[in-house]
Amino acid sequence: MNLRNSVIAGERPAPRASAAPHPFGGVYASTVCPMRPDGCIDEEMLARHLGDVVGTDGMAGLLVNGHAGENAALDRDELALVVRVARAVAGTRRIVAGINVERTDRAAVLAQDAARAGADAVMVFPPFSWALGADERVIQEHHRAVARASGLPLFLFQGAVGAGKTAFSARTLAGLLEIESVIGIKEGSWETAAYDLTRRLTKRLRPDVGVMASGDEHLFACFAIGSEGSLVSLATVVPELIVALDRAVAGGDLAEARAIHDRLYDLARVVYGVPGHLATLRLKTCLVLLGRLGAATSRSPIAALSDEEIGQLHNALIAAGAFA
Template structure:
């Protein structure tokens, strides 16, 4: 598998819920269908941070995959797993793979934000790869998110794992992004480095990227595709116009506290009539009216740019 084959643009989707917290299967199917109506999307990233995977049971995670597979027979499905325990993460992954996922994206356990022994980091990924037999994508965390951003020496050891085929590069810093990309190109040119700092896609695409995996594509997938295409075809002024609009919206979606990003995306999608409810599971609060108004004011210029 080459970087081109494992890369591409992936929408990190949300998981619609009803007011009682149960999965809204009808909205979920509609959401996936609307996102994939953009032909530029190679597939979906499910059960990640935007998809509130940590709030779902294993059965529910698999349900999300089954719905996605039913509406996306020709697209690739990546499934995120996040667990403090390697065996639990692998079991979640195996269930998702059985439901129709194509590959596994390993999110760092939250405890690693306080620090993790590099041996644990490598063994966790290697164990999931061995226990699932699936292609594995790394998640390079934000430089501002504690120790979940892997240092160059750890990244080099992770790239020794043969099953690794891609990296969701979420450093949210251009210098760190390029460092990751250079290491991957040196050691594993077959591994796709996919830009995933929503506010910084333009600069990452300009440096060079094998795709993206962002939750902005859950709302405006057409703009992410257009940004990528404009950069690749040298229409930089047009790309900058898209970047400017996306930046303003993304800055509000991903501002502190960051754990509200999924709730903000859901609030916008509900306001647009694309999902039936903006509900999240406790203890995530609902987005208040004033914040939703600011989000929609920033989103409208993005919608106006959709080709």
């Protein structure tokens, strides 16, 4: 009986994974892509940004070319450049490269590029068109094509609840877990109950696959349920706090974890609030306010946030203790 059929049949759960560390466990910052005022990548600032973040004590690595890194807005050469710069500054820390493109043949080519540029793993982001609907065969083959092309460990991305076929059903997820190279899941359901469901299903079918929390507003709850780590863009702004939250939960210090959660809460709500497509611009604005980025330039058609929005971010950064 294959994995998808076992979901339907309700077979007994497989034993949970051992306590040995997951090979891609830990906190990964999903980084932004600094740009000059003309919209071109600022390679010098990119190297500085990635180096500063990955150098945080306890940081396992970086997720580059994710949604926060404007993956859908970068061309092929730019995507490869980001991976090369990350590889140059990361040392022994691991690099996960995002793949987000509508065409499967293009996704395969970008996966090969990422492998050649030095990525340790690739992550398939469901194409945005899948939110409108996608045949399960398309979903399965898109991922398998990337897996074959890269030859690297593969991360899945579980989309937000309500985001159409970017949020995989149990049956679809079970089929994707049949891909041998799958090593982890960036769980972006943005709902704790859905996160728990994904984790339980994955650990029943593939105990070796890490389920990584990525809902910035409820990292504490997801860490408490169980997680092999996190691939999260809030770690680009306050990396020390995300690492500290992970350590506190893992160490059983829930009082400390709640205190960190309280510091993070307003910041997460402001950065990832409606409309969500401004999250990258908000992240870059936070980095400008903290003096870590020269400009918030992005490829959004919105050049800058309003004074009111910037003020909200500034107040949230103060509440988080980010200026200390």
